[in-house]
Each structure stands twice: as structure tokens, then as C-alpha cells.
Amino acid sequence: MYCNQRPEKPGAKKEMLKKINNMARANSLWVTAYGTGCGAIELRPLGTSRFDMERFGIAMRPTPRQADVLIISGYLATKTLKRVIRVYEQIQDPKYIIALGSCTINGGMYFDSYNTLNMLDKYLPVDVYVMGCMPRPEAVIDGFSLLMQKIKDGRAQGWKHYKENLDYYRENQMKIITDWDLPDYNW
Amino acid sequence: MSNIISIVLTIAGALTWGLLLGGISRTVTARIHGRMGPRVTQNFIDMWKLFKKKSSIHHGGMFWMAPMFRITGAICVLLMVPLVIGNSITYNMSFAGDVFLVIYIMFFGCLGMALGAGNSGHPYAVIAVSRGLAQMSSYELSFSIAVVAIAVGLKTFRIEGIVEAQQAGILSWNIFRFPFASAGALIAFLPMQMAYPFGIVLAPQEIPIGPPTEYSSRFLSFMFSGRALFGTAKLILFVSLLFGGASNWLSLLVKTFLLYMYPVVVSSVFPRFRTEQSIRFLWFVPTSLALVDLIRVML
Amino acid sequence: MIDKTRKELEIRFPLLKVVREMHNYLHIKVEKASAMDAIVMAKTSLGFKTLQLISSVDRIEDEVFQMTWILENYSSKTVLLISADYPRENCIVPSLSDIWPAASAFEREIFEMFGISFPGNPREGEDFLLEGWKDIPPMRKDFLTEEYSMKLYGERQPREHLDPRQYIGDIVGEWNTPMGKKRKEEK
Numbered sequence: 001m002y003c004n005q006r007p008e009k010p011g012a013k014k015e016m017l018k019k020i021n022n023m024a025r026a027n028s029l030w031v032t033a034y035g036t037g038c039g040a041i042e043l044r045p046l047g048t049s050r051f052d053m054e055r056f057g058i059a060m061r062p063t064p065r066q067a068d069v070l071i072i073s074g075y076l077a078t079k080t081l082k083r084v085i086r087v088y089e090q091i092q093d094p095k096y097i098i099a100l101g102s103c104t105i106n107g108g109m110y111f112d113s114y115n116t117l118n119m120l121d122k123y124l125p126v127d128v129y130v131m132g133c134m135p136r137p138e139a140v141i142d143g144f145s146l147l148m149q150k151i152k153d154g155r156a157q158g159w160k161h162y163k164e165n166l167d168y169y170r171e172n173q174m175k176i177i178t179d180w181d182l183p184d185y186n187w
Numbered sequence: 188m189s190n191i192i193s194i195v196l197t198i199a200g201a202l203t204w205g206l207l208l209g210g211i212s213r214t215v216t217a218r219i220h221g222r223m224g225p226r227v228t229q230n231f232i233d234m235w236k237l238f239k240k241k242s243s244i245h246h247g248g249m250f251w252m253a254p255m256f257r258i259t260g261a262i263c264v265l266l267m268v269p270l271v272i273g274n275s276i277t278y279n280m281s282f283a284g285d286v287f288l289v290i291y292i293m294f295f296g297c298l299g300m301a302l303g304a305g306n307s308g309h310p311y312a313v314i315a316v317s318r319g320l321a322q323m324s325s326y327e328l329s330f331s332i333a334v335v336a337i338a339v340g341l342k343t344f345r346i347e348g349i350v351e352a353q354q355a356g357i358l359s360w361n362i363f364r365f366p367f368a369s370a371g372a373l374i375a376f377l378p379m380q381m382a383y384p385f386g387i388v389l390a391p392q393e394i395p396i397g398p399p400t401e402y403s404s405r406f407l408s409f410m411f412s413g414r415a416l417f418g419t420a421k422l423i424l425f426v427s428l429l430f431g432g433a434s435n436w437l438s439l440l441v442k443t444f445l446l447y448m449y450p451v452v453v454s455s456v457f458p459r460f461r462t463e464q465s466i467r468f469l470w471f472v473p474t475s476l477a478l479v480d481l482i483r484v485m486l
Numbered sequence: 487m488i489d490k491t492r493k494e495l496e497i498r499f500p501l502l503k504v505v506r507e508m509h510n511y512l513h514i515k516v517e518k519a520s521a522m523d524a525i526v527m528a529k530t531s532l533g534f535k536t537l538q539l540i541s542s543v544d545r546i547e548d549e550v551f552q553m554t555w556i557l558e559n560y561s562s563k564t565v566l567l568i569s570a571d572y573p574r575e576n577c578i579v580p581s582l583s584d585i586w587p588a589a590s591a592f593e594r595e596i597f598e599m600f601g602i603s604f605p606g607n608p609r610e611g612e613d614f615l616l617e618g619w620k621d622i623p624p625m626r627k628d629f630l631t632e633e634y635s636m637k638l639y640g641e642r643q644p645r646e647h648l649d650p651r652q653y654i655g656d657i658v659g660e661w662n663t664p665m666g667k668k669r670k671e672e673k
Binding site (some may be wrong): 092 | 213222223225233236240242243400401402
């Protein structure tokens, strides 16, 4: 390719393959069954008969190795952040994060606590925020629909941002976790 | 050449049918619970998503080979059981004495998965593997006694022969000629499909998901396809042994579907046994039922 | 019933002060030298066999830590609270882990949060609620938690506060209640 050539857009076949892949990823989202905060109680009714989530293809998996989505439900203490980083890095690409509640946006009710962080986006890449304190199951399903729409458009690239700017995230994480004993990257 | 085409078609068809049956079972279980279930093609979407993941972790050589063992076991069982009577495409590879080879290969497939799970190094996987192998030793016994009773009673050790001996009308099916052995084999069918009350290997509330704990992305998609293939192979084996085989494609599909619904319906209303309870049950009840028929045949 | 308890305690500890007394509840305040004797006497001869909680209050104006032990008698359903003041510098309080083994958990928490040392506690000094904490114990009144949070986790954007009565009144329109009409006339 010469240096004065215009950039090439991928061909039609590759575009269609990408679209099929994204449709498959959006229609079967597997959630790590890890309740990090107070919002975990709003996730349990999602599996019952009233707000059935299995009709969207969403299933709860017990291990992060088999999941796609991590739900940060509410406030995040520094102790929990150390474990959540480990869980997040064990999920295979492509992976997404949904953040529930106002504590992840700007600190919420616990903005002046010595223990909880104020802005989640500095430490982990977030794809969808769901407002509320705690959001009701219908609001969580709305958040999932937004995430599915984002995946189908190809805009949910939080995992790529994490991989490319790993130094920035690590610097922020090490600033608040004082006894850091995690490996370099948890493959 | 036509042999290879028929083999490939058999495997592809069994994989599709297995995944479709899985989706139907999820939907039926959901409707029993009173909610709308997933789509019927949900398992295909899951497999495609897992296959297209962009990174995967492996833990060593045995980890790679374990899903391959399972798929190999499933394919061997599929190729030795005649799918449709009188249709030359599907008499793939049968010979005398292959009923014992089939029992051995079924065990070999599960053993491969156990070795791979052990190689992953996760303690939960090891616990699940020890439980699974302990349970397998108890139901394989009753299943083998039932199969031997049927084979000795019909005086043939080929699966083809067993199938051809049941072609004289409905009342000549083995389930009516050897009722006790069939009862023992059908009770041993439940732990084979990992259905409650005997589903202790994949116990999601106790040990997170059992042997496939460390399996991710592409390995997991192989594992799922292996499970679908193996399930279909076992169904076709049971239909041939107990329910008179299938004389055309439609009756094969209908019979496997009805037989597949039996563990689905049973497992959606039962809780789970503990390991020692299930082993105790499987050592005594189906074994004694199958032994009754074996003694009756020997005398 | 609680009368009998108070009378027996007054015989043994004449410098006792009753903070509050209800029909099944007694809160007394003793000197710090006789706190342990009061607790052991309540457990052995008065029947208060269950330790509910050990709590501590930082009274910075009087420069004391007020320790409170809450005991309960399940057979007669009465509650006894015993308080004592300890000086704030180099605070050392005797430990109750020999009498009730579960007391060691409460004492570890108070050690991390207030800095009160309990010699005799078998697991003091291990990380319990705070991991890698380097500042002064956070529940003390001279620890400024909002400033700490803003410094470590970053400032959050200020938000405007709206008076609900005026905000809703502007949206909904006139108020049809008598109080609303009066308020409108005043405006």
C-alpha cells in the first residue's frame, strides 16, 4: 500500500460477518454471578418468572471464564475493587461492564466516605450506566437493551480501551489500593 | 467417497439435532416454571458467540485434548448404531460384538473430559470429577447388565442384530420383551443425561458448574458441541436397543424427541440427591431390576 | 425484675449512675476500674449470659472514649448496658475474649476504627475491615472524612439543590390545599 492511497473500507462480506458476530454476541449475553454491592438484590428477581431474563438469552454463569458481562451493582469499596479487577481481567474478550446506581457515576450517597470510590470510569471502563438508587428490575432490563443495541452498532469497545490504555487504568488503581499484590495482568 | 459423505452428514445432522433438542428442553422447562423461555435456536447462538470470542486461555496439553476425547467418543457411538433400518447410507461401521465396544467408548468419552478438567487445576473441577466418576461406576454397572441381558436373550452381539430382531411389530420391542432390563436401563439413562435427581456432576449451586469450570471461549464451544453430539448418540443408542430402531427418518426424529423429553420432564420437578444417596440408589435398584432379567434369560 | 438487678448492682458498686431505665432495659455507668467486675457479675450471678455488642463513642470534648457493653438475658428478656469512660491517649481496655470468644471480633473492629488496644485479644493487628490503611483510625472525630475522600478519589461536580416545594409548585401550578392558598396569598 502506498503512502498516498486513501484508506480502504472493509468489503461488504467482512461487514456482514461482523454484523452477524455482533448479533450473536448481543443475543446471548452471559453475566458473571457476582454481586459487588447493594444492587445485587435487584438482579435476583430478574431470573424469576415475573421479569424473565432468559427470553433475551441472558444467563447467569458462576465463573468469570465463561461470562461476557460484569455488573457492578452500586458502591464499590477499595477492598472490593481489588477483587473486581481480578475478576474483570479473567473474563475473555470481548467483555462489557454495566454499572448500576448513582454511586458509580459521581459517588452518590457515599461521596464523602473514606472507603468508596467516586467515579468508576477512572478505574474500569464502563459501557452502560443505569440510573437509580437502586434501579428496579425493569430499569435493569432497559439497561441491557441499551447494551444490546450498542453491541449491534459496534460501539461497545470498553475492553479495547482497557487494553490500549492499561497504564492509565493501572496508575489510577494503584493510587487507591495501597497493598497491591496482583500480577501484571490476570490472563 | 459416499461413505465419507454419509459420515459427515451423520455428524452434522446429529449436532444440529442435539443443539435443537437442548433449546427445546430449555423452553419446555421455562414453560413448566410459568415463564417464557429463550428462543428454540438459542443454543446455536450461544455456540457461535463462544466460537467468535477473541481470546482464550488454555492450561496444558490434556486441556486441549479433553473435548476432543468427548467428541471422538460421541462420533464412534454414532457411527456404530444404525440410524435408519434398511437405509444403506447409515449402516456406517458395524461389526460383531460392537455392543461392548459402544459401552466402552461411552465411558471413554466421559473419562477424557475428567482428565481435562483435572488438568485445569481448579479445585472445584476436581471435586466434580471425583463425584462424577464415582457415580458413573454405579450406573454403568446396571446399564451393562441390562445390555448383556438383552444381547444374550436375543442371541446376538451386534447392534444391527438387536435392531433387526425387533422389527416384528410393536409388541416385539425390547421394552416389552425384557421389561425389567429396560426399566433398569431407563433409570440408568437419567444420570447419563445429567438430569436431576442424579445430576451431581454439574451442580451449579454447590460447585460452580463442575468440570468445565476453567473452560472458556473456543474450548467451551467444543465442550458444548461434544455434549450435544454425545446426547444425540446416547438417544439413538437407546432407541435402537429398547424401542425397535427407526424405519424412516421421521420416526427416528419423533422417537428421539419423545425419549429426550423423559429426562427433561423428570428433572424439572425433582431436587438433587447427595452423592452418597444417588450412589446407594443406583447400586441397588436398577441393578437388581436388570439382574432379574439376566437370570430369567440364563435359565 | 429490672429493679432487683439494679438493687443488686448498687450494693456492689456504690458509685453507679443510672442513665436510663425502662421496664426491661437498664443502662448504667460505672468507673473504669470496676467495669470488668460489673460485667462478670452480670454474667455469672444476674443471668445476663449473652453479649450482644461492644461499642465505643468518641467524646472528643471530654477527651474520653466511652465504651459500652450490651448484655442480654434471654430467659427474662431484659437488656443491660454497662458504660465506662477511658482516657483518649494510649487507650488500653481489658479484653473479654476469655469469657466470650466471639468478643474478639468486636474488639478487632474497634481497634481498627478507633485505635483502642485490647491486650489479650488473640487476633489483633490482622487486616479485618481496612486493608493497607495508613492514616489515623477513621472513626475518630479528628479524622476529616470528606476532605480525605475528595483528595484521594477526586472531586465530584457540584450539583444544584432545588427546593422541592417551589420546584413542584412551579411545575404543577397552583396548590388547591388551604395551606397552599395561604402561601400563594403571602407571595
